[in-house]
Amino acid sequence: MNPKLLMRGLDAATSLLVTLGLLGLWWLATRQEWVSAIFLPGPQATWGALREGLLQGELLRLTLGTVERMAYGWALASAIGIALGALIGISPALRAWLQPMLELIRPLPASAVVPVAIALIGLSPAMVLIVIAFGAVWPVLLATVHGFASIEPRLHEVSRVLRLSPLAFIFKIGLPNALPDALAGMRISLTVSLILAIVGEMLASQEGLGQAILLAARSFRSAELFAGVALLGLIGFVSNALLSWAEHRVLRWKQP
Amino acid sequence: MKADLRGAVVPLGLLLLAEAGMRLNQVQSDALARPSEVGLALWQALLDGSLWLSSGQTLGAALAGLGLGGGLGLLLGLWFGLSRAAAQASSLSVELLRPVPSVALIPLSMLVFGFGFRMEIAVVAFTCFWPMLLLSQAAIRQVEPRLLEVARMLGFNPWDRVAKIVLPAALPRIFVAFRLSVGIALVVGVTVEIAANPQGLGYALMSAQQSLRPDLMFALLLWLGLLGWALSAGLLVLQQRWFRHSLPDAAGDRP
Numbered sequence: 361m362n363p364k365l366l367m368r369g370l371d372a373a374t375s376l377l378v379t380l381g382l383l384g385l386w387w388l389a390t391r392q393e394w395v396s397a398i399f400l401p402g403p404q405a406t407w408g409a410l411r412e413g414l415l416q417g418e419l420l421r422l423t424l425g426t427v428e429r430m431a432y433g434w435a436l437a438s439a440i441g442i443a444l445g446a447l448i449g450i451s452p453a454l455r456a457w458l459q460p461m462l463e464l465i466r467p468l469p470a471s472a473v474v475p476v477a478i479a480l481i482g483l484s485p486a487m488v489l490i491v492i493a494f495g496a497v498w499p500v501l502l503a504t505v506h507g508f509a510s511i512e513p514r515l516h517e518v519s520r521v522l523r524l525s526p527l528a529f530i531f532k533i534g535l536p537n538a539l540p541d542a543l544a545g546m547r548i549s550l551t552v553s554l555i556l557a558i559v560g561e562m563l564a565s566q567e568g569l570g571q572a573i574l575l576a577a578r579s580f581r582s583a584e585l586f587a588g589v590a591l592l593g594l595i596g597f598v599s600n601a602l603l604s605w606a607e608h609r610v611l612r613w614k615q616p
Numbered sequence: 617m618k619a620d621l622r623g624a625v626v627p628l629g630l631l632l633l634a635e636a637g638m639r640l641n642q643v644q645s646d647a648l649a650r651p652s653e654v655g656l657a658l659w660q661a662l663l664d665g666s667l668w669l670s671s672g673q674t675l676g677a678a679l680a681g682l683g684l685g686g687g688l689g690l691l692l693g694l695w696f697g698l699s700r701a702a703a704q705a706s707s708l709s710v711e712l713l714r715p716v717p718s719v720a721l722i723p724l725s726m727l728v729f730g731f732g733f734r735m736e737i738a739v740v741a742f743t744c745f746w747p748m749l750l751l752s753q754a755a756i757r758q759v760e761p762r763l764l765e766v767a768r769m770l771g772f773n774p775w776d777r778v779a780k781i782v783l784p785a786a787l788p789r790i791f792v793a794f795r796l797s798v799g800i801a802l803v804v805g806v807t808v809e810i811a812a813n814p815q816g817l818g819y820a821l822m823s824a825q826q827s828l829r830p831d832l833m834f835a836l837l838l839w840l841g842l843l844g845w846a847l848s849a850g851l852l853v854l855q856q857r858w859f860r861h862s863l864p865d866a867a868g869d870r871p
Contacts, residue, residue: 377705464627465841469818479833560721574723585723586698596717
């Protein structure tokens with residue numbers, strides 16, 4: 361057998377063992393009641409709640425609700441971010457006028473616009489969606505602007521020689537160049553979208569895992585709380601993995 | 617200098633437009649306030665001390681959480697950075713735990729600690745743990761290998777190797793990690809307060825909205841923006857002053 365492959369298998373096995381060890385520690389902690397079961401349900405109890413919820417369809421419905429909200433908000437943020445970023449990024453003058461303001465708004469906690477959105481729009485699904493889109497748009501927007509700003513100057517000359525229209529420049533030269541930056545920004549905004557979807561559900565009482573775990577905590581159903589948190593972790597893990605796979609595929613032409 | 621002025625035109629113009637538009641149309645709203653009213657509300661909140669109190673609560677919880685979670689993350693990051701075996705063995709656990717969204721822990725933290733500083737600190741600590749762990753691990757990996765050879769040549773024991781070679785060499789990048797984590801800690805702290813914890817700036821923001829005080833709400837939002845901006849700008853200045861030579865390309869400037 362290939363020694364390199366063997367090493368990699370060994371590494372994976374140790375890694376798995378450590379994870380199983382942590383799970384065992386969790387089991388032991390609840391079994392020996394180091395921590396009260398009200399706060400910390402054991403792995404079996406969590407697994408039981410997860411299984412039951414998924415089989416009955418209740419948890420599945422909530423999960424899909426949260427995923428849907430996150431995906432719509434993220435798609436909206438990505439579309440707006442790339443479009444606005446392209447418009448701002450293509451013109452140095454516009455950059456000088458607008459970028460300082462954008463940089464000022466960026467460090468604002470996205471969740472801080474929730475009260476404003478509640479005051480303006482009310483407690484509705486649309487409010488949550490707008491908050492997600494508003495919060496998640498910044499990483500994409502600023503990354504796209506940066507991607508456009510760092511286009512090789514000679515490409516500008518090429519486009520002038522070819523007499524490309526501004527629109528053709530955006531689609532043929534600008535966007536492909538800004539794509540790696542925009543994708544990196546989209547990865548950050550995916551995380552932001554999930555966080556804001558959860559916060560939005562908690563505050564606006566929209567059906568989803570965010571609201572479900574809050575209710576579970578309020579009524580001391582800790583096994584269901586842990587099942588919800590585990591599912592949210594899974595959503596984060598899977599969405600991130602999917603996006604990084606897509607990123608790898610889309611950017612394949614860039615790799616040597 | 618010219619670019620700075622141009623950047624200020626648009627926001628100031630928008631503010632003037634809002635002020636003029638609302639004065640002309642006699643807007644009476646529970647959701648909007650004239651910029652001049654917002655400024656007045658901010659001034660009053662600064663005078664009566666309520667703003668300082670809530671800022672202190674938010675910053676205190678955020679920094680305590682950063683100290684706890686970031687400190688643990690730094691220690692583990694040092695260990696994983698020095699030992700590839702340890703990093704490899706823990707990689708699956710890290711990959712499984714890291715994607716758990718920070719706000720998902722708010723209900724759990726509420727259940728365990730109730731309301732107050734401890735629940736907020738716990739959530740901030742969990743969030744700050746990961747970037748500090750991963751970035752400090754990466755910082756150590758990027759230490760010039762020849763420095764480690766020098767340490768071996770000089771016969772340093774492991775403790776001296778870490779304290780005299782590895783840490784000083786990785787410090788600039790660790791500072792960048794710290795700067796990014798401060799921003800994250802503030803955002804998460806405010807989010808916890810908005811979602812659940814009845815204290816600090818986030819709660820003040822929520823209660824200003826609920827008591828139909830749009831002027832105070834926008835004043836708090838403005839204050840929060842200024843606070844976040846001042847923190848990140850201040851830390852950036854420190855970074856450039858202390859580590860200018862070791863971070864020539866301003867690595868990690870963009871999160």
